[in-house]
Amino acid sequence: MFINPDKCVACGNCTYVCPMGAIYIDPQIRRATVNRDECVECYACYNGLSQEHLNPTVVRTMRRLFQMMRLRFDPEPDVCPTAAFEPDELVWPRVVRRAFSDPRVPHESTGVEGRGTEEVKTNDVSGRVQVGEVGFTIEFGRPGVGVWFREIQTACHMLARAGVSFEKKNPITSLMTDVSTGTLRDDIMNEKLMSAIVEIKVPVARTEEIVRLVWEIEKHVDTVVALGVGTRCDETGDETVVASILENLGYKLHRAKTNVGLGRITNVVEQAKPETAGAGR
Ligand code: SF4
Numbered sequence: 001m002f003i004n005p006d007k008c009v010a011c012g013n014c015t016y017v018c019p020m021g022a023i024y025i026d027p028q029i030r031r032a033t034v035n036r037d038e039c040v041e042c043y044a045c046y047n048g049l050s051q052e053h054l055n056p057t058v059v060r061t062m063r064r065l066f067q068m069m070r071l072r073f074d075p076e077p078d079v080c081p082t083a084a085f086e087p088d089e090l091v092w093p094r095v096v097r098r099a100f101s102d103p104r105v106p107h108e109s110t111g112v113e114g115r116g117t118e119e120v121k122t123n124d125v126s127g128r129v130q131v132g133e134v135g136f137t138i139e140f141g142r143p144g145v146g147v148w149f150r151e152i153q154t155a156c157h158m159l160a161r162a163g164v165s166f167e168k169k170n171p172i173t174s175l176m177t178d179v180s181t182g183t184l185r186d187d188i189m190n191e192k193l194m195s196a197i198v199e200i201k202v203p204v205a206r207t208e209e210i211v212r213l214v215w216e217i218e219k220h221v222d223t224v225v226a227l228g229v230g231t232r233c234d235e236t237g238d239e240t241v242v243a244s245i246l247e248n249l250g251y252k253l254h255r256a257k258t259n260v261g262l263g264r265i266t267n268v269v270e271q272a273k274p275e276t277a278g279a280g281r
Pocket residue numbers: 003007008009010011012013014015031032079080081082083084085
């Protein structure tokens with residue numbers, strides 16, 4: 001994202017909408033400026049503010065005149081009065097920032113649509129996590145912190161050393177040059193994202209080991225980590241196997257969200273097994 005200094009009138013409105021805190025008023029040029037290292041190309045500034053097309057010279061003059069009278073002339077807080085934002089033409093590798101940070105664009109750089117994953121909540125039709133397995137979604141960077149690919153790399157290396165299997169349809173996995181070691185492409189290491197989700201699955205017996213490993217990963221990355229655990233409920237809608245392991249680890253479990261829907265089972269092999277059919281939970 002780029003702010004045209006010829007148009008910007010330094011009203012400061014955009015500094016409040018950037019989730020990464022990447023926009024600041026540069027005191028030397030007295031214009032809003034984007035810190036390109038920190039910008040994750042989420043377009044929240046460009047799309048979140050209404051763009052007015054006032055004449056920058058007129059707005060600056062009025063602001064100065066009002067200032068002389070110890071008054072303020074500020075645009076409405078949700079507008080850029082002079083349409084000063086100019087999105088860059090993004091090329092590789094910077095384009096991955098946008099793919100992982102703006103949920104409204106398809107994942108062109110990875111070939112996977114959406115923010116990252118066929119989520120656990122569609123498991124009853126996708127059949128990704130089977131009876132006896134536990135799926136983990138390990139999310140880095142959200143809310144409002146962001147994450148560098150080099151930090152995701154650290155996490156993936158640690159997970160790979162534990163011998164987990166990475167989900168094939170996940171965009172982080174698609175950026176690996178070696179899935180067995182969890183090694184990501186070299187040229188994306190210095191790209192920053194709003195957030196990213198690494199997905200793995202393991203047998204139920206490894207649940208505690210993986211949770212403890214994620215606790216260890218947290219010590220090696222400078223961002224927020226959120227852990228999601230996905231399992232299959234039994235025919236009564238309860239889950240008693242993994243839930244007790246998590247409770248022993250100190251988590252308090254609450255039924256927070258139930259997804260119910262009709263869907264065609266896409267995992268044909270599993271269609272014959274009665275326990276895989278039914279509503280998502
Ligand atoms: S909202 Fe527009 S005019 Fe105001 S500081 Fe930001 S870029 Fe400049």
